[in-house]
Amino acid sequence: xxxxxxxxxxxxxxxxxxxxxxxxxxxxxxxxxxxxxxxxxxxxxxxxxxxxxxxxxxxxxxxxxxxxxxxxxxxxxxxxxxxxxxxxxxxxxxxxxxxxxxxxxxxxxxxxxxxxxxxxxxxxxxxxxxxxxxxxxxxxxxxxxxxxxxxxxxxxxxxxxxxxxxxxxxxxxxxxxxxxxxxxxxxxxxxxxxxxxxxxxxxxxxxxxxxxxxxxxxxxxxxxxxxxxxxxxxxxxxxxxxxxxxxxxxxxxxxxxxxxxxxxxxxxxxxxxxxxxxxxxxxxxxxxxxxxxxxxxxxxxxxxxxxxxxxxxxxxxxxxxxxxxxxxxxxxxxxxxxxxxxxxxxxxxxxxxxxxxxxxxxxxxxxxxxxxxxxxxxxxxxxxxxxxxx
Amino acid sequence: xxxxxxxxxxxxxxxxxxxxxxxxxxxxxxxxxxxxxxxxxxxxxxxxxxxxxxxxxxxxxxxxxxxxxxxxxxxxxxxxxxxxxxxxxxxxxxxxxxxxxxxxxxxxxxxxxxxxxxxxxxxxxxxxxxxxxxxxxxxxxxxxxxxxxxxxxxxxxxxxxxxxxxxxxxxxxxxxxxxxxxxxxxxxxxxxxxxxxxxxxxxxxxxxxxxxxxxxxxxxxxxxxxxxxxxxxxxxxxxxxxxxxxxxx
Numbered sequence: 001x002x003x004x005x006x007x008x009x010x011x012x013x014x015x016x017x018x019x020x021x022x023x024x025x026x027x028x029x030x031x032x033x034x035x036x037x038x039x040x041x042x043x044x045x046x047x048x049x050x051x052x053x054x055x056x057x058x059x060x061x062x063x064x065x066x067x068x069x070x071x072x073x074x075x076x077x078x079x080x081x082x083x084x085x086x087x088x089x090x091x092x093x094x095x096x097x098x099x100x101x102x103x104x105x106x107x108x109x110x111x112x113x114x115x116x117x118x119x120x121x122x123x124x125x126x127x128x129x130x131x132x133x134x135x136x137x138x139x140x141x142x143x144x145x146x147x148x149x150x151x152x153x154x155x156x157x158x159x160x161x162x163x164x165x166x167x168x169x170x171x172x173x174x175x176x177x178x179x180x181x182x183x184x185x186x187x188x189x190x191x192x193x194x195x196x197x198x199x200x201x202x203x204x205x206x207x208x209x210x211x212x213x214x215x216x217x218x219x220x221x222x223x224x225x226x227x228x229x230x231x232x233x234x235x236x237x238x239x240x241x242x243x244x245x246x247x248x249x250x251x252x253x254x255x256x257x258x259x260x261x262x263x264x265x266x267x268x269x270x271x272x273x274x275x276x277x278x279x280x281x282x283x284x285x286x287x288x289x290x291x292x293x294x295x296x297x298x299x300x301x302x303x304x305x306x307x308x309x310x311x312x313x314x315x316x317x318x319x320x321x322x323x324x325x326x327x328x329x330x331x332x333x334x335x336x337x338x339x340x341x342x343x344x345x346x347x348x349x350x351x352x353x354x355x356x357x358x359x360x361x362x363x364x365x366x367x368x369x370x371x372x373x374x375x376x377x378x379x380x381x382x383x384x385x386x387x388x389x390x
Numbered sequence: 391x392x393x394x395x396x397x398x399x400x401x402x403x404x405x406x407x408x409x410x411x412x413x414x415x416x417x418x419x420x421x422x423x424x425x426x427x428x429x430x431x432x433x434x435x436x437x438x439x440x441x442x443x444x445x446x447x448x449x450x451x452x453x454x455x456x457x458x459x460x461x462x463x464x465x466x467x468x469x470x471x472x473x474x475x476x477x478x479x480x481x482x483x484x485x486x487x488x489x490x491x492x493x494x495x496x497x498x499x500x501x502x503x504x505x506x507x508x509x510x511x512x513x514x515x516x517x518x519x520x521x522x523x524x525x526x527x528x529x530x531x532x533x534x535x536x537x538x539x540x541x542x543x544x545x546x547x548x549x550x551x552x553x554x555x556x557x558x559x560x561x562x563x564x565x566x567x568x569x570x571x572x573x574x575x576x577x578x579x580x581x582x583x584x585x586x587x588x589x590x591x592x593x594x595x596x597x598x599x600x601x602x603x604x605x606x607x608x609x610x611x612x613x614x615x616x617x618x619x620x621x622x623x624x625x626x627x628x629x630x631x632x633x634x635x636x637x638x639x
Binding site for chain 1: 435439441443446447448449452453454456458491492494495496498500561565568569571572573574576638
């Protein structure tokens with residue numbers, strides 16, 4: 001990113017908060033908090049049994065371990081983690097400790113430290129009781145808006161000399177109150193970022209990773225925008241309705257905090273790779289279905305780094321074949337072949353290769369598809385593929 | 391944009407409520423020709439969705455755990471009494487575990503979509519789908535797989551309930567009074583719900599009742615009784631049910 005914004009953090013003192021005291025099995029206090037928890041407890045029952053949740057005890061316990069390594073051992077036991085099959089990059093936290101992790105996040109984090117930073121951010125929302133505080137702020141703001149609306153209506157109805165000014169003032173008050181809801185949300189996100197950095201400081205992880213993640217998020221969004229012929233988002237400006245600080249601002253202050261911390265640590269990449277190895281083909285397939293050629297191509301390149309592994313080559317073949325221009329089919333065939341060089345037992349690569357060759361009118365197609373059928377005789381699409389080679 | 395905070399409640403900051411959206415709409419439907427077996431129906435009550443709270447001055451829902459707990463208790467008693475009067479037996483299933491829990495979650499989700507579709511594409515006359523335009527048509531089904539819910543219970547029907555109450559707070563009422571002085575109508579409180587009966591053998595929806603403006607204070611036993619009688623309006627086998635699907639206007 002070439003744009004540079006002014007440093008948002010004051011240099012004086014330690015900008016990082018101290019970790020709040022922790023007591024286990026927190027129970028909601030007061031009418032508002034008990035009401036909120038009641039609602040999300042009910043939502044959690046539905047989510048727990050939903051088919052959208054990835055059911056894999058090993059993955060579940062791995063993520064739990066990451067949260068524990070990130071925020072500390074007794075703290076982490078207060079959350080329940082649900083992995084939801086959604087290819088978009090996101091995670092969310094409910095006030096009662098329900099932590100929802102989307103598979104798109106798991107695909108994008110390059111190492112365990114990045115994952116820990118995001119999960120720490122979500123945990124910070126929980127520990128700072130942000131849902132409750134945000135709910136109360138929103139209620140106050142909407143109360144003000146409602147009264148300002150009545151004041152404007154009254155001035156309009158009863159007229160008088162100051163009516164015009166009253167209506168204008170009431171509208172300004174409404175706008176300010178509405179804007180305050182989003183400004184408050186941005187402030188909460190900033191607090192969660194800071195507390196996440198404080199967790200990282202106390203953990204074994206390298207704190208510089210959080211900013212790295214945001215850098216790649218911006219680049220991927222740029223690639224997506226380019227592919228869709230859209231103007232890219234401005235990362236250095238805060239929009240009125242933005243619920244989060246601008247991504248560049250986050251990347252900048254997180255980078256500054258990490259540098260000020262002057263701490264190195266592990267990135268835990270090997271552990272993440274080992275935990276995700278069984279899931280990566282599925283996550284890559286979901287990503288390709290997003291129909292985001294440029295963004296996905298960027299993402300695959302980032303995941304590969306210097307080393308294109310067989311699963312990434314196969315995914316790239318699938319991506320190019322799905323766009324399907326004659327030149328893409330040639331590229332796709334090349335990626336499938338490269339994947340097969342590394343992993344000759346990959347039947348699906350023969351399938352992709354054969355289909356790409358067939359659309360390119362390459363007579364070698366039948367042979368590739370025959371190999372696919374021979375390697376995977378019980379494939380769900382075996383009947384359909386057989387019709388292609390008769 | 392990214393890494394969001396879970397916000398379970400949507401603020402509705404509409405100051406001026408539109409007149410009465412429910413008037414143009416039908417409230418209940420019954421499958422043509424459906425007759426509930428007299429005095430022998432065993433009805434499985436699916437975990438009802440009940441939310442009770444206040445409505446803030448600005449119109450936000452403020453969930454209240456105590457009121458909700460009271461309402462759950464009161465509605466359960468009132469429902470059992472109402473069904474006993476009709477001669478039906480209400481079965482309350484144990485909370486499912488394992489694969490049964492997933493099946494239950496699936497069908498609860500499916501029912502909420504189904505009820506939403508019926509309300510949107512059948513009860514709202516101006517918005518009817520072409521296949522729902524025939525007079526007295528009420529053809530909706532969840533599929534025979536729903537029978538899995540009845541395993542081991544012996545139930546013939548499943549009853550789904552949804553109920554949401556927002557009681558206008560003092561602030562909302564004061565706002566309403568001041569707004570009225572400025573000739574602006576502000577709605578204080580919201581009381582909506584729907585109930586549906588599904589044949590567990592065929593999966594067909596045999597009766598659905600949806601009401602966006604109900605009476606009865608669910609926080610009290612008497613009010614809950616009134617509410618249940620409104621939720622179960624035109625319930626098969628009750629006196630009003632002789633009326634055809636389009637009666638509730």
